[in-house]
Amino acid sequence: MATSAALAIFALCLSCLVSFDAASKPSQGFSVELINRDSPNSPFYNPEETRTQRLANAFRRSISRVHHFSPESQISTKAAESDVFSNQGDYLMRISIGTPPFEILAIADTGSDLIWTQCEPCSNCYQQNVPLFNPKSSSTYRDFSCSSRQCTTTSGTKDCDSDGICHYEASYGDGSFTNGNLAAETITLDSTSGPPVSFPNSIIGCGHNDSGTFGPEGSGIVGLGGGSVSLVSQLGSTIGGKFSYCLVPATANSSKLNFGSNAVVSGTGVQSTPLTFQILKTFYFLTLEAISVGHQRVEFPVPEDFFSDLSSAVDNVIRGQRANDPTGTFSLCYSIQSDLNIPTLTAHFTGADLELQPLNTFLAVSDDVTCLAFVPNSQIAIFGNVAQTNFLIGYDLEGKTVSFKPTDCTTE
Secondary structure (H helix, E strand, O other), rough: EEEEEEOOOOOOOOOOOOOHHHHHHHHHHHHEEEOOOOOOOOOOOOOOOOOOHHHHHHHHHHHHHHHHHHOOOOOOOOOOOOOOOOOOOOEEEEEEEEOOOEEEEEEEEEEOOEEEEEEEEOOOOOOOOOOOOOOOOOOOEEOOOOOOOOHHHHOOOOOOOOOEEEEEEOOOOOOOEEEEEEEEEEEEEOOOOOOOOOEEEEEEEEEEEEEOOOOOOOEEEOOOOOOOOOOHHHHHHHHOEEEEEOOOOOOOOOOEEEHHHHHOOOOOOEEEEEEEEEOOOOOOEEEEEEEEEOOOEEOOOOHHHHHHHHHHHHHHHHOOOOOOOOOOOOOOOOOOOOOOOOOOEEEEEOEEEEEHHHHHHEEEOOOOOOOOOOOOOOOOEEEEOOOOOEEEEEEEEEOOEEEEEEEEEEHH
16 A cells, blocks of 8 residues: 655645635736745845755755654644744745735745744844834734634634733744734735735734744745645635646746646646645645656655665666765765766656656765765655756645646746
8 A cells, every 4th residue: 555755845725714805816816936045036045155055955954844744843732833944944935914015024834834923012032134013003903812713723722811812822843933913914915927916814923922943034934834824725715726836946046836727737748646635734645656766666665664775776776986975964975076877766656657857866965976865764755845846736625636747947
């Protein structure tokens, strides 16, 4: 029987929670920009880093995110949402909250659901380079009461202050946390394909006590998981259960996140696989049956055993000069100076066979060492954003499928 593998990516889910601004014409679909963390358009950009350093750092961040899936990552009983990994994400989104719109640049996080930002007054906030959102300056901000449906079903607690305001509390796997008020507010997205789109009465977290590894360049998190209060879940039926993205290589500037009719994936080369649903609603699961190395098929038993078998199959084909990873991250590495015969790897999901190119499977960790971009994990298998580069990937939540189309995402 095939084992389910977590698709830990810009994984999104939908359920109808808010109304759509009719003036935004949702039937036409829309797209928003995803800013690559390491691009010159990002406040995290470090001009002193080389391309190789940026690639290696991006993959280490990806590996760190594996901890979101482990039992050690805990959320308190007062938590509004599931695990996030603070400022270590690879993509950023510009969104506006409130009336008039107040722009924030937030981490787009696939490992969480809640949309939150730091708010005034903030008794214990991490340093933020841009002004904090002041809810008193917005005419559409409204705290939820403890007796509200949103409080009882979203945060799972009636932890209230003397004013009867609903509080959320989330603690993260790396020790970071955010505490604040659960509120309704208007969210506005700048569309790359038309006028801005607004979503009134969206559920957000207004953080008043936040600390940990969050960086000063960002101003909150946009949860893109599958839970009920993630951004895409709150778009609801207005986008017909469809969204897609096309992730550019790690050092390119930006990608697009598409909704509604803009998110339809069609044409030559499209392959689809069923979505399966598990207890962890934040994450999406696909069924991985095997990975082929050239013509050798390596069946998927359990994640830890599979890595050993896959590494052996790859090494038998490459037969290059082995090298040590100077970062200590990867176990199967080669000298770039040697003549490498890097094979095509094919991921066999149920009903879909994805041919992964070297940019999806190997990573240069230094100027003279390249490594197989897989790491063992005894608990779960994750198909991450490096493997998804240069695929147009579309989700149809109503049809319960994910579709893949090989694409030069820099031209999308």
